[in-house]
Amino acid sequence: MITFPNAKINLGLNIVEKRADGYHNLETIFYPIHLQDALEVTRREKDDTPYTLHVKGTALEGAPEDNLVVKAYELLKKDHEMPPIDIHLFKHIPTGAGLGGGSSDCAFMIKLLNEKFRLNLSLEEMEGYAARLGADCAFFIRNQPVFATGIGNIFEPIRLSLSGCYLVLVKPDIFVSTREAFAHITPHKPEVSLKEIVRQPVEIWKDSMKNDFEDSVFLQHPEIAAIKDELYDLGAVFASMSGSGSSVYGIFRQPIENVDEKFGDCFCRQRELD
Numbered sequence: 001m002i003t004f005p006n007a008k009i010n011l012g013l014n015i016v017e018k019r020a021d022g023y024h025n026l027e028t029i030f031y032p033i034h035l036q037d038a039l040e041v042t043r044r045e046k047d048d049t050p051y052t053l054h055v056k057g058t059a060l061e062g063a064p065e066d067n068l069v070v071k072a073y074e075l076l077k078k079d080h081e082m083p084p085i086d087i088h089l090f091k092h093i094p095t096g097a098g099l100g101g102g103s104s105d106c107a108f109m110i111k112l113l114n115e116k117f118r119l120n121l122s123l124e125e126m127e128g129y130a131a132r133l134g135a136d137c138a139f140f141i142r143n144q145p146v147f148a149t150g151i152g153n154i155f156e157p158i159r160l161s162l163s164g165c166y167l168v169l170v171k172p173d174i175f176v177s178t179r180e181a182f183a184h185i186t187p188h189k190p191e192v193s194l195k196e197i198v199r200q201p202v203e204i205w206k207d208s209m210k211n212d213f214e215d216s217v218f219l220q221h222p223e224i225a226a227i228k229d230e231l232y233d234l235g236a237v238f239a240s241m242s243g244s245g246s247s248v249y250g251i252f253r254q255p256i257e258n259v260d261e262k263f264g265d266c267f268c269r270q271r272e273l274d
């Protein structure tokens, strides 16, 4: 069985307060986009090992047991009978990009195993398993636009359609540590809620929607700020860094021709939005 875990972007990201456990409460909108990995699971003929993992595409650091698809399998296996499996993962979503690729693989693995081995898990049960493996993993179970609060793990569905718009996504070869990005933030409550802002036309977002990570990340990496400027120069109606970076996206009313030639060696993709 094969499935295609997709990425997300953050529309706005407010870091609201630091919590006693060291994490931060935030407010953001998670929006699914058509940039996908491919994840295939087949029944393993031999039972010499519970699973094998084969990763192609963008290289991933870490041992197989650290991979979130393996963690999802191991977690479900504690409660449900499952045979040995072979896992094939093709990574296309850049990692450390603020696009939630690892979290999406994790959630789609849970959905795939549920279907393949008829585990009869409800959406709520699958969200419960996903939430144990990462704050934003559960978002990818329903995979619909949400206003997210808490540490990025409490979801409220929102009605928002960017249908007819185009997304240009650019990921420079720069690594931004999420932990370090949080360390440079002074949390504050936003004056206007993101829920209010997204009800307005995309053209207005430029003046009111903010990703709180941008100030410090742009100061440290002016190349990322330059990508955002370039997206506006190309005619974006709204541009922003996604999550804690380092990817940056622009939303356009028209498709951009030969866009991959405009950002040098960066990973660059154009997609229609839903």
Ligand SMILES: C[C@@](CO)(OP(=O)(O)O)[C@H](O)COP(=O)(O)OP(=O)(O)OC[C@H]1O[C@@H](n2ccc(N)nc2=O)[C@H](O)[C@@H]1O
Binding pocket: 010, 013, 022, 023, 024, 025, 026, 028, 097, 098, 099, 100, 134, 135, 136, 150, 151, 152, 178, 179, 182, 242, 243, 244, 245
């Ligand atoms: C902030 C967001 C917004 O989308 O960034 P991106 O991952 O998308 O860039 C995510 O919620 C990130 O989620 P995720 O990438 O799973 O973060 P984790 O690995 O759980 O956390 C990495 C580190 O970031 C800090 N952290 C993370 C989430 C949070 N709400 N408060 C925090 O302070 C903690 O120091 C933690 O050790």
Ligand SMILES: Nc1ncnc2c1ncn2[C@@H]1O[C@H](COP(=O)(O)OP(=O)(O)O)[C@@H](O)[C@H]1O
Binding pocket: 060, 061, 062, 066, 067, 068, 069, 094, 095, 096, 097, 098, 099, 100, 101, 102, 103, 105, 106, 243, 245
């Ligand atoms: N299947 C996976 N795909 C990508 N990253 C994974 C996966 N499993 C574990 N990871 C680890 O998760 C971390 C964050 O990856 P990812 O979710 O792609 O980035 P981001 O949180 O910036 O969107 C990386 O350190 C990576 O090694």
